[in-house]
Ligand code: B12
């Protein structure tokens with residue numbers, strides 16, 4: 001039995017798909033852990049914008065901080081989306097390229113794959129289908145966010161051989177032990193023991209994501225963070241930075257995106273020293289926070305540090321302007337927190353082009369007027385806004401409040417698709433949505 005493992009990051013099937021520092025960090029961690037356990041890893045990234053078969057206009061460009069469009073192909077809509085007047089696409093490399101990649105790798109003993117978002121499971125299923133056609137005898141192991149949040153669906157529909165819930169990498173290695181007979185050497189239960197992700201497996205990226213912590217101390221009712229990661233864990237920042245520096249030594253990276261859910265919790269002991277160490281190691285990157293930061297932790301001192309350390313794109317989770325809603329949904333932010341944060345950021349030298357506040361849209365029991373009020377308030381503070389269409393997530397407290405979550409239709413994770421609910425008008429009408437989007441865009445002008 002060989003010890004070749006093939007790890008696959010599937011396509012995205014959706015109404016929209018934009019690469020905003022989107023890299024398969026979970027699968028890169030798993031790959032690195034398996035390498036430490038002595039397995040040989042091959043990797044196929046269906047979302048590789050730098051693949052030689054992809055039109056160069058899609059390639060990662062440091063001038064755009066590594067962000068950009070994915071190549072895409074229009075595909076037939078699944079039944080649930082039939083009435084939605086929007087194109088449905090498969091984002092990423094073509095199927096032909098995928099099959100070519102698959103055949104160019106050594107035959108694996110097992111395939112590992114996962115979907116990052118519940119309503120992206122179709123990409124994962126297509127990967128499983130192709131693997132089963134080409135290598136019917138190779139077991140497929142799936143896990144990650146889709147499987148953890150929709151375990152029953154994955155068990156019933158996926159055709160994978162092993163379906164693993166949760167984020168304990170020991171579980172994968174125990175299954176591989178059954179398949180290969182190779183005993184697990186280490187305990188990988190805790191984030192602080194994770195090795196640096198195997199970024200080498202990516203194809204010449206200019207931007208990669210990092211994490212200095214896992215989980216979040218807050219419990220917002222619309223978010224799955226605490227289901228995916230039961231506790232908030234952080235790791236020694238200097239060790240993280242040294243291992244990362246070693247891993248990326250021969251790569252041409254310009255930009256780093258933090259994926260931490262709670263990047264600024266304990267900033268002075270974690271994120272600051274992490275970047276300081278990277279600078280000591282000779283790396284001066286541009287930093288971005290696509291996953292929102294907490295306004296309440298952006299003090300003048302933190303803002304100055306973010307500025308001096310090279311942060312460029314800051315995202316802040318504001319979500320609602322209504323203070324009752326802010327409290328009821330978890331209390332991560334108040335409007336006063338946002339006011340203080342924006343003053344501190346401006347004082348530190350950040351400008352409107354650097355800062356975006358996320359505002360949730362399509363939440364049950366909210367009115368379009370409160371979204372427009374939130375956009376105006378952010379604009380008055382000199383902040384850009386990004387309207388995030390709410391995705392109802394199973395197992396979260398807000399799931400039950402969302403219309404239709406008791407129906408048969410909601411058992412299909414495609415029901416969680418945020419664009420679907422906007423264009424179906426489940427909570428907000430398409431007309432109101434378009435007006436609010438136009439307003440946000442107009443007020444974002446510099
Ligand atoms: C970073 C992030 C983003 C980034 C990009 C992520 C990317 N790669 O594309 C940005 C900011 C762009 C983003 C955007 C969105 N996101 Co997001 N995002 C995240 C976040 C914070 C972290 C994901 C991550 O990489 N974590 C780090 C890795 C290490 O963890 P992991 O993937 O879970 O992997 C671990 C385990 O799951 C496991 N594992 C992973 N793979 C496998 C495979 C096997 C076989 C096994 C056994 C185990 C395993 O091992 C890993 C190590 O422990 C999560 C929240 C969270 N805390 O997870 C939300 C999250 C995934 N996002 C979410 C949402 C809703 C969105 C948006 C739709 C938001 C919006 N309304 O616009 C958009 C959609 C993006 C798009 N259309 O392109 C939801 C998903 C809900 C759902 N229905 O699935 C989450 C869960 C947040 C939430 N609201 O609760 N996101």
Ligand code: SF4
Nearest residue numbers: 216218220223225261
């Ligand atoms: S603060 Fe952010 S990551 Fe934490 S629970 Fe709330 S929404 Fe989720």
